[in-house]
Amino acid sequence: MASNNYRHAVFCAIVTLIISFPILGLNLEAQGVNITLTGAKTSTIVAIFLAAGAVFVFQAFRDSFSGLLGKLPKLNPLADKEPMEQSKRVKLESWILTGIVVLALFWPFVVSRGSVDLATLVLIYIMLALGLNVVVGLAGLLDLGYVAFYAVGAYTFALLSQYTGISFWMALPLGALLAGTFGLLLGFPVLRLRGDYLAIVTLGFGEIIRILLNNWTSLTGGPNGIGGIPEPTLFGMEFGRRVKGEGNTSFHETFGIAYSGEHKVIFLYLIALVLAVITALIIRRFMRMPVGRAWEALREDEIAARSLGLSRTAVKLSAFTIGAFFAGFAGTVFASKQGFISPESFVFLESAIILAIVVLGGMGSQLGVILAAIAVTILPELAREFSEYRMLIFGAAMVLMMVWRPQGLLPMRRIHIKLNRQE
Amino acid sequence: MTMLVLEDVHTHYGKIEALHGVSVEVKRGEIVSLIGANGAGKTTLLMTVCGAPQATSGRIILEGRDITREPTAQIMRSGLAIVPEGRRIFSGLTVEENLHMGGFFNTKSEIRQSQAYVYELFPRLKEREQQRAGTMSGGEQQMLAIGRALMSRPNMIILDEPSLGLAPLIIKQIFEIIGHLRDEGITVFLVEQNAHQALHLADRGYVLETGKIRLHDTGKNLLKNPDVQNAYLGG
Numbered sequence: 001m002a003s004n005n006y007r008h009a010v011f012c013a014i015v016t017l018i019i020s021f022p023i024l025g026l027n028l029e030a031q032g033v034n035i036t037l038t039g040a041k042t043s044t045i046v047a048i049f050l051a052a053g054a055v056f057v058f059q060a061f062r063d064s065f066s067g068l069l070g071k072l073p074k075l076n077p078l079a080d081k082e083p084m085e086q087s088k089r090v091k092l093e094s095w096i097l098t099g100i101v102v103l104a105l106f107w108p109f110v111v112s113r114g115s116v117d118l119a120t121l122v123l124i125y126i127m128l129a130l131g132l133n134v135v136v137g138l139a140g141l142l143d144l145g146y147v148a149f150y151a152v153g154a155y156t157f158a159l160l161s162q163y164t165g166i167s168f169w170m171a172l173p174l175g176a177l178l179a180g181t182f183g184l185l186l187g188f189p190v191l192r193l194r195g196d197y198l199a200i201v202t203l204g205f206g207e208i209i210r211i212l213l214n215n216w217t218s219l220t221g222g223p224n225g226i227g228g229i230p231e232p233t234l235f236g237m238e239f240g241r242r243v244k245g246e247g248n249t250s251f252h253e254t255f256g257i258a259y260s261g262e263h264k265v266i267f268l269y270l271i272a273l274v275l276a277v278i279t280a281l282i283i284r285r286f287m288r289m290p291v292g293r294a295w296e297a298l299r300e301d302e303i304a305a306r307s308l309g310l311s312r313t314a315v316k317l318s319a320f321t322i323g324a325f326f327a328g329f330a331g332t333v334f335a336s337k338q339g340f341i342s343p344e345s346f347v348f349l350e351s352a353i354i355l356a357i358v359v360l361g362g363m364g365s366q367l368g369v370i371l372a373a374i375a376v377t378i379l380p381e382l383a384r385e386f387s388e389y390r391m392l393i394f395g396a397a398m399v400l401m402m403v404w405r406p407q408g409l410l411p412m413r414r415i416h417i418k419l420n421r422q423e
Numbered sequence: 424m425t426m427l428v429l430e431d432v433h434t435h436y437g438k439i440e441a442l443h444g445v446s447v448e449v450k451r452g453e454i455v456s457l458i459g460a461n462g463a464g465k466t467t468l469l470m471t472v473c474g475a476p477q478a479t480s481g482r483i484i485l486e487g488r489d490i491t492r493e494p495t496a497q498i499m500r501s502g503l504a505i506v507p508e509g510r511r512i513f514s515g516l517t518v519e520e521n522l523h524m525g526g527f528f529n530t531k532s533e534i535r536q537s538q539a540y541v542y543e544l545f546p547r548l549k550e551r552e553q554q555r556a557g558t559m560s561g562g563e564q565q566m567l568a569i570g571r572a573l574m575s576r577p578n579m580i581i582l583d584e585p586s587l588g589l590a591p592l593i594i595k596q597i598f599e600i601i602g603h604l605r606d607e608g609i610t611v612f613l614v615e616q617n618a619h620q621a622l623h624l625a626d627r628g629y630v631l632e633t634g635k636i637r638l639h640d641t642g643k644n645l646l647k648n649p650d651v652q653n654a655y656l657g658g
Contacts, residue, residue, distance in 0.1 A: 296513075297513060300513045301511050303511055305524075308527055308571070309499035310527065312495075
């Protein structure tokens with residue numbers, strides 16, 4: 001056992017050297033028109049060997065390390081606690097959610113403009129993740145092309161505003177409905193698929209939409225994207241310095257205050273907040289309705305669910321449609337926030353990040369998904385100081401997270417439904 | 424008074440024919456057992472009744488209605504309930520929630536009544552009401568599976584190998600309950616490998632062999648039949 005450990009440790013140390021030496025130890029430098037290969041500084045080489053040594057020590061004594069870790073129960077004080085009683089837990093969760101919303105309401109008035117902008121993005125991701133949570137977390141259908149519906153929502157608004165001059169408030173339901181329709185359409189061919197096959201088909205669908213947007217230049221402008229998407233208005237009041245739309249007034253003139261670029265940012269943030277809250281409430285409602293139980297039943301056991309008379313078609317399509325609907329919602333807000341969209345915003349990585357949020361948060365759990373959305377969006381921003389290493393840190397954080405809590409931040413605890421007895 | 428009729432039913436999986444013209448009749452209020460070896464097509468026959476897969480030819484008539492071409496969901500909502508092979512309870516849900524899933528299309532007051540009825544039938548489930556179904560023993564899970572099927576108040580219940588993997592004592596209990604269901608007026612179609620007990624309980628029995636009905640008689644006669652004794656009752 002012990003010798004096996006050492007052999008493994010030596011192997012790991014060598015792999016570390018092989019990987020890190022060419023990357024860090026050798027530098028390509030431009031001298032005039034030529035590029036020459038130079039060795040790195042001695043300190044870097046020493047650091048590489050130190051790292052290999054550290055890997056060796058860690059691998060050699062891994063068992064004792066994990067043994068030590070096991071003796072540290074305080075690392076996660078909640079681990080051994082008895083689960084809270086259901087009524088208490090539900091109450092606590094609603095209190096926390098209300099707290100987050102209240103905090104979020106005051107947030108934009110105390111922080112900088114950049115933070116508000118980032119927070120709007122967080123809210124958009126919350127909407128997306130809550131929507132995908134219905135498909136993946138509740139109905140158990142692995143959807144890797146979710147970003148397609150996000151794109152449909154965004155492009156609906158962008159195109160309609162370009163060709164018909166539609167306002168944000170009109171586009172919001174239209175974008176969501178159209179995305180929902182696409183969800184329904186995608187649902188039909190994939191009804192019979194499950195697991196890996198479903199994942200691949202949805203992945204393909206996501207790419208089809210993106211490539212279509214990229215190549216249908218006459219309609220979508222292709223890679224050049226669409227700009228000049230209008231910002232939302234508040235009862236016909238615009239937030240820009242000058243009024244663009246016909247019959248609109250401007251916000252700062254109506255209220256007789258000085259123009260400030262922050263008004264617009266804060267207003268957008270508040271819209272995103274309201275929409276995110278609405279999304280959370282509607283999906284929460286769905287979860288407690290029969291359709292929510294049907295999703296879970298189908299996820300748990302398809303044959304059993306069908307034997308009880310549940311229609312596989314209806315249940316799966318409803319999950320796809322509702323999930324896509326909220327992605328369309330988020331897409332419209334995104335288009336309005338950016339003012340410019342291009343297919344580049346809807347690449348597969350976006351789908352992967354949204355899926356990561358759902359998995360990190362704990363499949364099916366709303367509070368968990370919200371916390372994970374905040375963490376996943378803000379973490380790369382916080383790590384910005386480390387510039388090129390920031391995605392590395394992000395990745396490491398994700399790996400650590402999955403080792404520490406494979407079930408997610410706050411795994412879903414089902415709400416047990418009891419029927420009141422009639423006396 | 425017939426409950427369920429299968430007339431010359433053929434079923435295919437892709438190009439392979441699994442049932443070669445099966446005719447079965449179940450009368451209202453009786454227990455009919457279908458026995459057969461592994462791979463004879465017992466489960467296929469049941470699944471064909473449920474419409475998944477649908478029969479390629481022949482007719483299936485449930486309470487006078489031709490259900491051959493109806494979708495599964497519709498068949499399962501019309502007075503027919505099935506206890507699938509291997510129980511297939513929702514292991515993450517509590518016992519009570521499992522039962523509620525069984526009454527998915529019923530009103531709350533109907534669910535309340537059927538729940539009380541199921542608890543009367545299986546007092547054990549009442550004790551375990553708030554327990555996660557997956558943490559119960561095999562016998563209890565089988566009781567739950569039967570209870571869940573009864574929640575929709577079916578006129579006919581189909582059981583696919585209810586004795587699978589259970590201790591003899593539990594099997595005896597389950598079969599007693601099945602007999603009790605008939606006394607309550609529920610028609611039972613029982614598919615079993617455990618031929619002895621299944622035929623003992625049954626009013627009539629069918630023997631299925633490689634996709635064809637070989638024999639059909641009363642349960643008692645089949646028990647005495649030397650062929651059946653040799654093939655299914657261990658001589």
